[in-house]
Amino acid sequence: MIKAIDIGIPNALAFRVSDSITESDVSETLAQAKSLGEKYKRITIYEEIESFKGLEFSAVLEKLKYLVNVGISNISAAAILTDKQWLQKIVKAEDKIFRNIDIQCFPLEQRDEAVQFLNRYRPEKLD
Template sequence: MLEMIDIEMDNAVAFQMSGKITEGDMALVLNVAKEKISRYGSIMLFEKINSFSGVEFSALIEEFKYLFDVGISNIDKVAILTDKKWIEHIVNIEDKIFKSIDMKCFALEEQSQAIAFLKGL
């Protein structure tokens, strides 16, 4: 399940997730991202991962279609809140691969620090 949240940043796509990510969840986030990119030019991502039990295959197809259509060049920063070390390791690897995007993990209770990071404070 995925729920959009407000972190009081107009160009941020912010959401929290728990459980399994569905095609509908993925479509919701990607549609918000497209709309904000068309409005602001570039976006920040804020992901709060309360729990994670997988992704539907159809959700991955939605993500690949988005990446093919839009790409990732419009994403400036990504802040991920999680208590899972394995997610933190993946984010560290992605940060090295996608050099144009500044990615950082935070503990679940560090939401204000994650928002400050996105704002460049």
């Protein structure tokens, strides 16, 4: 499940992940990303992973479709919070792959530090 949360940053797509992720979860989250991208030149992502039990294959396809159609060029930074070592390794790999995005991984107890990190990427509204 993906649940939207408010971290007080207007251009941040902020959400909490728990249990399994469905295609519907991904569709709703990507719609929010698209909406933010229509308001701001650059957006940030805050992803808090409490637990992760799996991902529907159709959810992966939905994300790939979004990346092909919309892209990631409007994402300036991402803060991923997790205590899972294997997810931390994935985040480090993503940081190397997506060089135009500043991706940082934080332990779950460092929520304030993650928000401060994203605050460096203040929003610019589109005209």
